[in-house]
Amino acid sequence: MPVRIEDVARVAGVSTATVSRALRGLPSVSPDTQAAVRRAASDLGYVVSRSASSLAGGKTQTIGVVTPYISRWYYATVIDAVERELRRVGYDALLVGVGEPKTADVEPFRPEILRGRVDGLVILTAPLTGQEMDDVRRLTVPMALVGAGASGTMSVRVDDLSIGRTAAEHLIGLGHRKIAYIGGDPDDRRNFAAPLDRRAGWLSAMRHAGIDPPSSYAEMSDFTAATGQEATERLLSLTEPPTAVFAASDDIAFGVLCAARSAGLAVPGDLSVIGVDDHDISETMGLTTIAQPVAAQGRLAAELVLAVIRGDVSRRHEHVVMPTRLVDRLTTAPPS
Amino acid sequence: MPVRIEDVARVAGVSTATVSRALRGLPSVSPDTQAAVRRAASDLGYVVSRSASSLAGGKTQTIGVVTPYISRWYYATVIDAVERELRRVGYDALLVGVGEPKTADVEPFRPEILRGRVDGLVILTAPLTGQEMDDVRRLTVPMALVGAGASGTMSVRVDDLSIGRTAAEHLIGLGHRKIAYIGGDPDDRRNFAAPLDRRAGWLSAMRHAGIDPPSSYAEMSDFTAATGQEATERLLSLTEPPTAVFAASDDIAFGVLCAARSAGLAVPGDLSVIGVDDHDISETMGLTTIAQPVAAQGRLAAELVLAVIRGDVSRRHEHVVMPTRLVDRLTTAPPS
DNA sequence: CTGTTAGCGCTTTCAC
DNA sequence: GTGAAAGCGCTAACAG
Numbered sequence: 001m002p003v004r005i006e007d008v009a010r011v012a013g014v015s016t017a018t019v020s021r022a023l024r025g026l027p028s029v030s031p032d033t034q035a036a037v038r039r040a041a042s043d044l045g046y047v048v049s050r051s052a053s054s055l056a057g058g059k060t061q062t063i064g065v066v067t068p069y070i071s072r073w074y075y076a077t078v079i080d081a082v083e084r085e086l087r088r089v090g091y092d093a094l095l096v097g098v099g100e101p102k103t104a105d106v107e108p109f110r111p112e113i114l115r116g117r118v119d120g121l122v123i124l125t126a127p128l129t130g131q132e133m134d135d136v137r138r139l140t141v142p143m144a145l146v147g148a149g150a151s152g153t154m155s156v157r158v159d160d161l162s163i164g165r166t167a168a169e170h171l172i173g174l175g176h177r178k179i180a181y182i183g184g185d186p187d188d189r190r191n192f193a194a195p196l197d198r199r200a201g202w203l204s205a206m207r208h209a210g211i212d213p214p215s216s217y218a219e220m221s222d223f224t225a226a227t228g229q230e231a232t233e234r235l236l237s238l239t240e241p242p243t244a245v246f247a248a249s250d251d252i253a254f255g256v257l258c259a260a261r262s263a264g265l266a267v268p269g270d271l272s273v274i275g276v277d278d279h280d281i282s283e284t285m286g287l288t289t290i291a292q293p294v295a296a297q298g299r300l301a302a303e304l305v306l307a308v309i310r311g312d313v314s315r316r317h318e319h320v321v322m323p324t325r326l327v328d329r330l331t332t333a334p335p336s
Numbered sequence: 337m338p339v340r341i342e343d344v345a346r347v348a349g350v351s352t353a354t355v356s357r358a359l360r361g362l363p364s365v366s367p368d369t370q371a372a373v374r375r376a377a378s379d380l381g382y383v384v385s386r387s388a389s390s391l392a393g394g395k396t397q398t399i400g401v402v403t404p405y406i407s408r409w410y411y412a413t414v415i416d417a418v419e420r421e422l423r424r425v426g427y428d429a430l431l432v433g434v435g436e437p438k439t440a441d442v443e444p445f446r447p448e449i450l451r452g453r454v455d456g457l458v459i460l461t462a463p464l465t466g467q468e469m470d471d472v473r474r475l476t477v478p479m480a481l482v483g484a485g486a487s488g489t490m491s492v493r494v495d496d497l498s499i500g501r502t503a504a505e506h507l508i509g510l511g512h513r514k515i516a517y518i519g520g521d522p523d524d525r526r527n528f529a530a531p532l533d534r535r536a537g538w539l540s541a542m543r544h545a546g547i548d549p550p551s552s553y554a555e556m557s558d559f560t561a562a563t564g565q566e567a568t569e570r571l572l573s574l575t576e577p578p579t580a581v582f583a584a585s586d587d588i589a590f591g592v593l594c595a596a597r598s599a600g601l602a603v604p605g606d607l608s609v610i611g612v613d614d615h616d617i618s619e620t621m622g623l624t625t626i627a628q629p630v631a632a633q634g635r636l637a638a639e640l641v642l643a644v645i646r647g648d649v650s651r652r653h654e655h656v657v658m659p660t661r662l663v664d665r666l667t668t669a670p671p672s
Numbered sequence: 673c674t675g676t677t678a679g680c681g682c683t684t685t686c687a688c
Numbered sequence: 689g690t691g692a693a694a695g696c697g698c699t700a701a702c703a704g
Contacts, residue, residue, distance in 0.1 A: 002452065004697060015675045020699060028673060047451045051396065052697035054387035055680045065431070070416035071409065071616075080406035083433050092453070093431040095401070097419050115338065117386045117428070225617040251617070258620050280407075281561040281587070284594050340681060351691045356683060366689060388681035391696045 003046040012040035023048065062092040063305060064118040066109070066136075068126055068190070070097060072223070073251065073279055074294055075124055078146055081298030082122050089306060094118060098128070111135040120305040122146060122298070125157075126192035142308035142316070144301040148193055149319055154308070156301045156320045158292045160194045163324055164201020167246045167274050167290050170326055172209045175334045176244040176272060179206065180217040182231045182256065183248025195223075195248045198276065202246055217242060221252045228255025236263050243335040244272035250279035250289055257285070257331070268333035278327055286330035293322050339382045348376035359384065398428040399641060400454040402445070402472075404462050404526070406433060408559070409587065409615055410630055411460055414482055417634030418458050425642060430454060434464070447471040456641040458482060458634070461493075462528035478644035478652070480637040484529055485655055490644070492637045492656045494628045496530045499660055500537020503582045503610050503626050506662055508545045511670045512580040512608060515542065516553040518567045518592065519584025531559075531584045534612065538582055553578060557588045564591025572599050579671040580608035586615035586625055593621070593667070604669035614663055622666035629658050 009016045014033060022029045022037035029037075040046075054060045065082050069075040083093040094117065098109035109132050114121075118141060125147030128136060133150070136143065144154040164181075171179045181202045184195035199218060206213050216238055219231035228247055232255065235242055247253035253275030260271045267273055275282065278291030300320060307315045345352045350369060358365045358373035365373075376382075390396045401418050405411040419429040430453065434445035445468050450457070454477060461483030464472060469486070472479065480490040500517075507515045517538045520531035535554060542549050552574055555567035564583055568591065571578055583589035589611030593603060601607045611618065614627030636656060643651045 002697095005699095006697080016697090017676080017699075018674055021674085024699095030673060033673080045448070047448055049391070049697050050453045051387045051390035052680090053699075055385070055391050055682085056697075056699040058680075058699090060387065070419060071412040073407065073409075073412075076407040076409075076412035079431070080433070083406060083431050087433060095415070095419050095429045095431045097416070097423060112381065112383055115383045225620040229620050254617055255620050258622070262622075281590055284561040284565050284591050286594070286598075338681095341683095342681080352681090353683075353692080354690055357690085360683095364689060369689075385681050388696090389683075391698085392681075392683040394683090394696080 002049075003044045005046070005048070007044055008037065008041045008046045011044060012037045060092075060117060060119050061090065062094050062118050063302065064094045064096050064114055064121045065124070066096045066098055066121055066128075067124040068098050070095070074147075074249070074277060077294045078124055078298035078301075081295035082302045085299045085302035086306075091119075091306065098132075108132070111139055115139055120309050122301045122305055125194065126188065126190040129190055142305050144304045146297050146301045154301075154304045154316065154318050156297045156304070156322065158297075158324050159321050160197030161201040161204070163276055163290045163292070164198035164203075164246070165205045166201075166324070166326055167198075167276065168202040168205035169209075170274060170288075170328070170332065171244045171246065171272060172205060172211070174244075174272065174332060177209075177211050178217075178240065178242040178335075179211075179213065179244045179246060180219060180235050180242035181213075181246050181248070182219040182221045182228055182235075182252050183223070184218075184220055185222040198246075198248050214240075221248070221255070223249050223251055225251050225255035225258065228252030229259040230255075232256045232259035233263075236260075236265070242271075244274075244332070247273065247275045250275035250277040250282045250287060253282075253287055253289070253331075254285065257287070268331050269336055272332040272335070274332055282327075283329070288329045288332040289327050290324050291327045292324045297322055338385075339380045341382070341384070343380055344373065344377045344382045347380060348373045396428075396453060396455050397426065398430050398454050399638065400430045400432050400450055400457045401460070402432045402434055402457060402464075403460040404434050406431070410483075410585070410613060413630045414460055414634035414637075417631035418638045421635045421638035422642075427455075427642065434468075444468070447475055451475055456645050458637045458641055461530065462524065462526040465526060478641050480640045482633050482637045490637075490640045490652065490654050492633045492640070492658065494633075494660050495657050496533030497537040497540070499612055499626045499628070500534035500539075500582070501541040502537075502660070502662055503534075503612065504538040504541035505545075506610060506624075506664070506668065507580045507582060507608060508541060508547070510580075510608065510668060513545075513547055514553075514576065514578040514671075515547075515549065515580045515582060516555060516571050516578035517549075517582050517584070518555040518557045518564055518571075518588050519559070520554075520556055521558040534582075534584045550576075557584070557591070559585050559587055561587050561591035561594065564588030565595040566591075568592045568595035569599075572596075572601070578607075580668070581610075583609065583611045586611035586613040586618045586623060589618075589623055589625070589667075590621065593623070603667050605672055608668040608671070610668055618663075619665070624665045624668040625663050626660050627663045628660045633658055 005016045009019045086093045121143035127148045149155040221227040275289040341352045345355045422429045457479035485491040557563035611625040
């Protein structure tokens with residue numbers, strides 16, 4: 001027998017409508033009433049029923065966080081930031097895992113099931129498929145993408161082309177010419193753009209410097225250290241192995257570092273390595289990387305969605321590109 | 337104008353009560369009616385309103401996942417497993433971050449706000465404070481702890497004492513006597529037991545082998561690579577530095593590895609290192625570790641909570657201790 | 673500024 | 689096996 005709004009109303013000596021208004025801080029309540037209601041509610045230990053409130057008011061106070069991964073560092077860090085921001089303003093975070101891009105056997109994401117359950121969405125890249133995106137739009141709730149852009153939908157991301165260019169230019173500036181790239185997943189079913197853009201940036205910088213890397217210098221990895229290691233082993237067994245590697249993520253770079261060590265190569269003496277992200281352990285590892293503000297992207301995406309929910313239409317079309325920066329540590333040096 | 341149960345009832349030619357029963361698969365509905373209702377619902381694209389359903393039925397179909405961290409590997413991996421299991425059976429995962437154990441400025445976790453919003457809880461260690469635990473129990477919903485035990489509450493964990501012993505014994509068996517331990521956070525406000533138990537296991541094995549390690553061999557780290565590195569630097573600057581380090585987590589161990597490299601020490605030649613977890617990148621790093629089934633613990637905790645919700649009282653008092661195993665890789669060897 | 677009155681969309685007795 | 693009707697606890701007009 002939980003405490004209901006009616007009990008609070010009785011104790012405070014007002015109507016349930018007034019209790020409702022007072023507790024939500026609506027302006028049309030006198031300070032005295034406000035205080036009386038607050039006290040009564042607090043005394044009774046009253047907590048509004050979310051279901052009743054949602055049903056009557058049409059708002060769920062919940063934001064869905066849609067993501068293909070949870071345990072990977074980048075995703076976990078974004079989710080953490082989104083959850084904090086939501087909790088700060090009294091919203092719930094509903095975690096919605098969608099099938100991983102590369103596994104075929106997972107059931108497809110059915111946005112329909114979210115109908116009426118969320119007031120907004122924060123969607124982490126890799127992007128949803130066209131069909132999923134259409135379905136999700138049909139939910140007609142505010143939403144923001146993190147890590148990818150899409151016209152007509154708010155987004156917060158970094159400039160992956162620029163990341164690729166900056167990384168390659170850093171290596172080129174040090175005197176490297178044989179620079180390989182590792183990233184991108186051939187099994188990707190959601191055409192995740194980041195690795196492709198980072199690769200394009202690398203290629204662009206290379207060509208701009210008058211270098212035309214052989215196709216064997218563009219390796220694949222699904223953003224894990226294990227595949228980064230494997231890719232590096234392939235690179236090192238080439239007739240003309242690279243003197244530097246640009247990894248599309250720090251996780252991949254860790255794999256590169258391990259492979260180099262196994263092969264008896266010194267880093268950065270024999271092989272320079274640069275990653276992307278500035279993962280929690282990158283500083284400890286001394287990894288040179290292109291840092292991106294991961295948590296800040298999550299926080300901002302949550303803020304944008306909340307702002308639009310609050311009626312701030314001016315932000316409805318924001319496409320924020322956050323800054324990245326080269327963090328030069330110990331894994332890059334001129335070729336020997 | 338979403339499709340309501342009434343619309344489905346009209347199309348199927350039955351009452352809303354029957355639609356409700358049919359869609360939930362209650363036995364008291366004839367197969368024909370069942371099929372007719374299913375078809376009508378599907379044709380209309382009907383999705384039940386969670387709020388209305390919760391309000392009327394008293395069940396939210398939501399499980400709260402309470403955690404002090406989201407982005408750390410262990411937590412993210414458990415959360416991932418819990419979310420998958422919940423989604424598999426149609427439950428929602430409500431992510432609830434509680435203040436990190438060591439930060440004083442976060443607002444305390446108020447379990448009261450979850451009243452009526454969840455049908456059950458999965459709570460990740462570090463444990464809640466006594467007050468929080470009492471409050472949470474007052475919610476009177478089934479719950480399971482992961483990574484810690486508590487009488488009267490279901491739990492899924494590993495034997496941390498045994499982990500500590502196994503790790504130390506492995507090192508002792510290789511011939512080490514000067515074995516240090518890194519783990520445990522002096523700022524911990526939630527008396528997180530795992531690091532203490534792992535340390536106790538290490539100490540027990542040491543004493544059993546007739547070794548009494550100096551107190552300087554028990555170092556602190558908050559389970560991050562950065563503090564693991566710092567702790568190692570302190571250990572290496574001792575008059576009599578250890579020849580082996582047992583780190584309470586793989587993340588800490590990564591920090592140890594980096595510190596050793598910076599100090600010009602070869603691993604395992606000059607320093608042996610063993611961790612705990614079997615983190616995603618540990619295999620790539622060649623780290624010897626005590627592996628624990630992280631995802632499996634999360635999945636099982638979710639299963640337990642769901643089972644009790646379904647009325648399976650027989651599991652209400654389960655305290656599962658999952659097995660761990662030594663994974664001997666490349667960072668441990670006899671002392672030189 | 674506050675009270676009254678309808679619902680929100682579903683589940684659940686209780687009949688039949 | 690199925691329907692009718694009564695709420696679940698709250699918010700949203702609409703008055704005053």
